[in-house]
Amino acid sequence: MSGPNTDYDPVEVTPLKPEEVESARDAALAAIAAATDLAELKQVRIDHTGDRSPLALANREIGALPPQARKEAGQRIGRARGAVAKALGERQAVLEVEHEERMLAEETVDVTLPTDRVPAGARHPLTTGAELIADIFVAMGWEVAEGPVIEAEWLNFDALNLGPDHPARTMQDTFWTDPQDNGVVLRTHTSPVQARTMLTRTPPIYVVCPGRVFRTDEYDATHSPMFHQVEGLAIDEGITMAHLKGTLDHFATSMFGEGISTRFRPSFFPFTEPSAEVDLLCFVCRGAGELDGARCRTCRGEGWIEWGGCGVVNPRVLTACGVDAERFTGFAFGMGIDRTLMFRHGVEDLRGFFEGDVRFTTAFGSEL
Amino acid sequence: MKTPVSWIREYVDLPADLTTEALAAELTDLGLKLEAIEKPGDQITGPLVVGRVLTMEPEPQKNGKTINWCTVDVADANGTGEPQGIVCGAHNFAPGDLVVVVLPGGVLPGNFAISARKTYGHVSAGMICSAAELGLGEDALSSGGGIIVLPEDAGKPGESAFGVLGLDEEVIEFEINPDRAYALSLRGVAREAALAYDASYTDPTQRDVPPADDQGYPVVVDDPAGCPVFVARTVSGFDPAAPTPDWMVQRIQLAGMRPISLAVDVTNYVMLETGRPIHGYDADKLQGPIRVRRAREGERLTTLDGTDRALSTEDLVVTDDSGIIGLGGVMGGEATEMSETTTRVLVEAAHWDAVAMFRTGKRHKISSEAGKRNERGVDPTICEAAADRVVELLTTYGGGTAEPGVTVVGTPPERTTITIEADLPARVTGMEIDPATTIRHLRAVGCEVAEDGTKLTATVPPWRPDLVDPFDLVEEVARVVGYRNVPSVLPTPGAGRGLTREQRLRRRVGRTLAGAGCVEVVSFPFVGDAAFDQLGLPTDDPLRNTVRLANPLSNEEPAYTTTLLPGLLKAAARNVGRGASGVALFETGTVAFPSDRGAAPIYGVDRRPTEEELAALLDALPAQPLHLAVVLAGERERAGWWGEGREAGWADAIAVVRRLASDLGVAVTVEADARMPWHPGRCARVLVEGTEIGRAGELHPKVCASFGLPKRSAAVELDLDALLRHAVDVVPAPEFSTYPVAKEDVALVVDDSVRAADVEAALREGAGELLESIRLFDVYTGEQVGQGRTSLAFALRFRAPDRTLTEDETAAAREAAVARAAELTGAQQRS
Numbered sequence A: 001m002s003g004p005n006t007d008y009d010p011v012e013v014t015p016l017k018p019e020e021v022e023s024a025r026d027a028a029l030a031a032i033a034a035a036t037d038l039a040e041l042k043q044v045r046i047d048h049t050g051d052r053s054p055l056a057l058a059n060r061e062i063g064a065l066p067p068q069a070r071k072e073a074g075q076r077i078g079r080a081r082g083a084v085a086k087a088l089g090e091r092q093a094v095l096e097v098e099h100e101e102r103m104l105a106e107e108t109v110d111v112t113l114p115t116d117r118v119p120a121g122a123r124h125p126l127t128t129g130a131e132l133i134a135d136i137f138v139a140m141g142w143e144v145a146e147g148p149v150i151e152a153e154w155l156n157f158d159a160l161n162l163g164p165d166h167p168a169r170t171m172q173d174t175f176w177t178d179p180q181d182n183g184v185v186l187r188t189h190t191s192p193v194q195a196r197t198m199l200t201r202t203p204p205i206y207v208v209c210p211g212r213v214f215r216t217d218e219y220d221a222t223h224s225p226m227f228h229q230v231e232g233l234a235i236d237e238g239i240t241m242a243h244l245k246g247t248l249d250h251f252a253t254s255m256f257g258e259g260i261s262t263r264f265r266p267s268f269f270p271f272t273e274p275s276a277e278v279d280l281l282c283f284v285c286r287g288a289g290e291l292d293g294a295r296c297r298t299c300r301g302e303g304w305i306e307w308g309g310c311g312v313v314n315p316r317v318l319t320a321c322g323v324d325a326e327r328f329t330g331f332a333f334g335m336g337i338d339r340t341l342m343f344r345h346g347v348e349d350l351r352g353f354f355e356g357d358v359r360f361t362t363a364f365g366s367e368l
Numbered sequence B: 001m002k003t004p005v006s007w008i009r010e011y012v013d014l015p016a017d018l019t020t021e022a023l024a025a026e027l028t029d030l031g032l033k034l035e036a037i038e039k040p041g042d043q044i045t046g047p048l049v050v051g052r053v054l055t056m057e058p059e060p061q062k063n064g065k066t067i068n069w070c071t072v073d074v075a076d077a078n079g080t081g082e083p084q085g086i087v088c089g090a091h092n093f094a095p096g097d098l099v100v101v102v103l104p105g106g107v108l109p110g111n112f113a114i115s116a117r118k119t120y121g122h123v124s125a126g127m128i129c130s131a132a133e134l135g136l137g138e139d140a141l142s143s144g145g146g147i148i149v150l151p152e153d154a155g156k157p158g159e160s161a162f163g164v165l166g167l168d169e170e171v172i173e174f175e176i177n178p179d180r181a182y183a184l185s186l187r188g189v190a191r192e193a194a195l196a197y198d199a200s201y202t203d204p205t206q207r208d209v210p211p212a213d214d215q216g217y218p219v220v221v222d223d224p225a226g227c228p229v230f231v232a233r234t235v236s237g238f239d240p241a242a243p244t245p246d247w248m249v250q251r252i253q254l255a256g257m258r259p260i261s262l263a264v265d266v267t268n269y270v271m272l273e274t275g276r277p278i279h280g281y282d283a284d285k286l287q288g289p290i291r292v293r294r295a296r297e298g299e300r301l302t303t304l305d306g307t308d309r310a311l312s313t314e315d316l317v318v319t320d321d322s323g324i325i326g327l328g329g330v331m332g333g334e335a336t337e338m339s340e341t342t343t344r345v346l347v348e349a350a351h352w353d354a355v356a357m358f359r360t361g362k363r364h365k366i367s368s369e370a371g372k373r374n375e376r377g378v379d380p381t382i383c384e385a386a387a388d389r390v391v392e393l394l395t396t397y398g399g400g401t402a403e404p405g406v407t408v409v410g411t412p413p414e415r416t417t418i419t420i421e422a423d424l425p426a427r428v429t430g431m432e433i434d435p436a437t438t439i440r441h442l443r444a445v446g447c448e449v450a451e452d453g454t455k456l457t458a459t460v461p462p463w464r465p466d467l468v469d470p471f472d473l474v475e476e477v478a479r480v481v482g483y484r485n486v487p488s489v490l491p492t493p494g495a496g497r498g499l500t501r502e503q504r505l506r507r508r509v510g511r512t513l514a515g516a517g518c519v520e521v522v523s524f525p526f527v528g529d530a531a532f533d534q535l536g537l538p539t540d541d542p543l544r545n546t547v548r549l550a551n552p553l554s555n556e557e558p559a560y561t562t563t564l565l566p567g568l569l570k571a572a573a574r575n576v577g578r579g580a581s582g583v584a585l586f587e588t589g590t591v592a593f594p595s596d597r598g599a600a601p602i603y604g605v606d607r608r609p610t611e612e613e614l615a616a617l618l619d620a621l622p623a624q625p626l627h628l629a630v631v632l633a634g635e636r637e638r639a640g641w642w643g644e645g646r647e648a649g650w651a652d653a654i655a656v657v658r659r660l661a662s663d664l665g666v667a668v669t670v671e672a673d674a675r676m677p678w679h680p681g682r683c684a685r686v687l688v689e690g691t692e693i694g695r696a697g698e699l700h701p702k703v704c705a706s707f708g709l710p711k712r713s714a715a716v717e718l719d720l721d722a723l724l725r726h727a728v729d730v731v732p733a734p735e736f737s738t739y740p741v742a743k744e745d746v747a748l749v750v751d752d753s754v755r756a757a758d759v760e761a762a763l764r765e766g767a768g769e770l771l772e773s774i775r776l777f778d779v780y781t782g783e784q785v786g787q788g789r790t791s792l793a794f795a796l797r798f799r800a801p802d803r804t805l806t807e808d809e810t811a812a813a814r815e816a817a818v819a820r821a822a823e824l825t826g827a828q829q830r831s
């Protein structure tokens, strides 16, 4: 390394000799090429381009040259410094890439490690199921009506043509509030919501009523003192059983897939006349009753699944609820949500819905 | 209603090749719902023959039992004609008896294959059968459960025993809806079968009956509304020991009833045949004329089921000079019951008011085959025919003679007429049904139809008391046309308004809680004192004031709940018991608080209630707010490669509340509270705009213990209705500055009694408008701050809307904040 130029010689300045410059440049380029990481390269940069580096010192000597020599020397130094800077830059880029690659390699983790720090929550299938049904009807322009579960006896029975001596009033084993003659029951169906809707709104009425209902059934795999129903009510001019069929077919298709329809069988419900039971074409075997040669488990080989009850609203109900039975007709239907979900998902035991075991419910967490 | 197909065919000319399945399907389409098809012989294959016992050698065995080594003549059925050697353990038969023998190669119910086998030192080649082994009721052929001994005329040895045992019968069981009481008889079912196949039909009640006279047993009806028709006939010289003919026993059994004695069996048989319940009295036990009236206050009757009953003045009773001898149409009395010594039978065929029957049956909790028919409505015109049929059968098989008198009191009610527009069935069903079709089908179901312009007037048949309204006729026409022909047409409602805001908010609540790791449960709302005790509620706690049930399923849980916590905590404990190390559950559901406003009125249904009436009705109902409850028990965050797990605690419960409130755009505040079932030092009252909406915090250790929950389990219960009422409606756009933020941390030391929220509020107030946010980021207690003192560290962020704050401005705001905190809470800046 040359120190400061104390021996002033305007003609013969050693550091500016071409061979000196080239030597300094080559040393720098060699050092750059030899640098194996960014830290080394940083030192090389200081050593070969820093204030105390040969090329920097040589550059400083240019002023000592006679004017006619300065240009050439300046160009020589400039070229050498340019070559070094370029090499530094290139080497820097290469080493940076290498450095990043090494860093990223070092930071590699096992992405198969568990990430379940907070366990997942889930809504209940009865909730999501009721919402799915509501959405199907809302998409048709219907609305969702609701009412209390502890209900007036008159709304639960009388207004629906279930008079005090109607045999059907004993068919539905009712929870009565105490004292039994105070006219208040746990609703046995969501039909009182239909009555409330007719009492408070004027037709046209298109409502669907999901909700909890109660019957004094002993608790077992297929019965529960509390379960869930969805009922529908349409009141308009010119409503017929055909509209009922069309609505239930659309409901069936929306919930169970293209081509799944319903069929009616004559039945009896006090609040409808004519009344029908509605069966759903089995969405698993599509009516065949068997699947791969074995009896279909979903429909027990019947090809159809009992789904619910329906009919044309009895004009007596319209009258009790203040609807002009001369002008309007209506239809109503109802089915169990729990039961519908049981066969839709293959739930074997109704009690699974009410036990609160998170393994049951979280399995349904992805239900829309 | 169980109906043997051969019995149906007795009245209807059905196609010979019609299968039972097809018939059942057709009848289901008409409204008689198929419940089951029974084929008693379906599970028996191979040789099942009549045999005659030739010899029977009792052989005592070492085990104390005695077996019989029998030889049985089965003619050529065994291929040899030689007697068949069979070991039999039963003793209720003797040499010479005709029995039922299953030969090797046969299979009995339960897939029980019969083969010749060595037993008790013999080769037993077959089995002498009992009713049970054949899958028949133990009463089959009066076998009493033992070996079936066939009557002498049952058949010859070697002949198939299927027919004699009724094993070739097929039975359709229908579920009969309440409006089709006529189908609770072979008469009615056969009529429907005739309708289905347009086949010729013989009505079993069409018979020539002797005319009424005044020679019969004297009967007075004081209440013709309750008992419009009373027919009495008497048979004397009846042999009480006469057996019921096997064909009748078989049909009664196939129909699901028990044979008892000839006299009783005949009344049941005629009821099954015609639908008309019959009551038989031991005429020799009757004293004086029969009288029908309502019971009087304080009267009692011991019915033939041995129950002593206090009667209501609404009950219709049959009396004689001795007093009450029967609960009319529902159940007879013990005193005049037919017995094994009865030789003179009084046959009652009476028509009773259906409503009275229903009420009496319900009042006395009597459910009988007779009551089931009487309360749903029986054809009032067939009393004489039914009584005559009973007399015929009793005299034919019991050897008696009909006494000449025929008592008939009253006349059947007028037949109902219904007038409809001829196009009504088409308008209601949406099917193309022309008036001619309507008339044809109404006539097919038994109506007489008169036309008058566009109107039709139908006189309904007497067996159809259910046909009252125009729409009833629509259903009759529709079911005959066939429900399968109803077209599928979507109605076109106007534009709907979608879900209500509250419905959408409730969905949001569920999604937020599920997003916070909580699993939704649905539990029963029934509750009892035990659960309130488990919650540690004081005896005067308002939650103990419940809506009680008159008929709870369990006396332990006789009320509708006032809190969701019992159900939720039990579900949490169930999960923990099944091995969950932590569980987070939520439930939304209504709870109920008594209204104490008296009974809800029952109005008529001939018109809409007035607004006032409706308001009174709704006012009588209990308040039923929608609640939300959450329980966080045990592990809230799992341990893992990231570090330690974390148990749930009071803060998790409050965090859930805050997160939910934030998602709903509701500003909630919490303040300390102390109330069971929460830990008195770790319970927060949740308020919205100063109104309490619920509580959150750690459960009391005793409550955790009583429910079997992990220590420090936490819970929330909120009035969700109240929370949702405050949910933000339209969110106003936020305003925020993009100038640089200035951050300042302050650590303040306060007394332990000072609430962090109060310090924060003071800082916020003192800092003024430039404060953008404030957050408590550390709490420290220990030596450095001294006994009874706590250090609270807050991060303050300042920002101006229009400029970059200077250091002086920030410092001034910070100092002001600290000064205000010092002033209001005694906070000292930690040095």
Ligand SMILES: [Zn+2]
Residues within 6 Å of the ligand: A282, A283, A284, A285, A286, A287, A288, A289, A290, A296, A297, A298, A299, A300, A301, A302, A303, A304
């Ligand atoms: Zn299927």
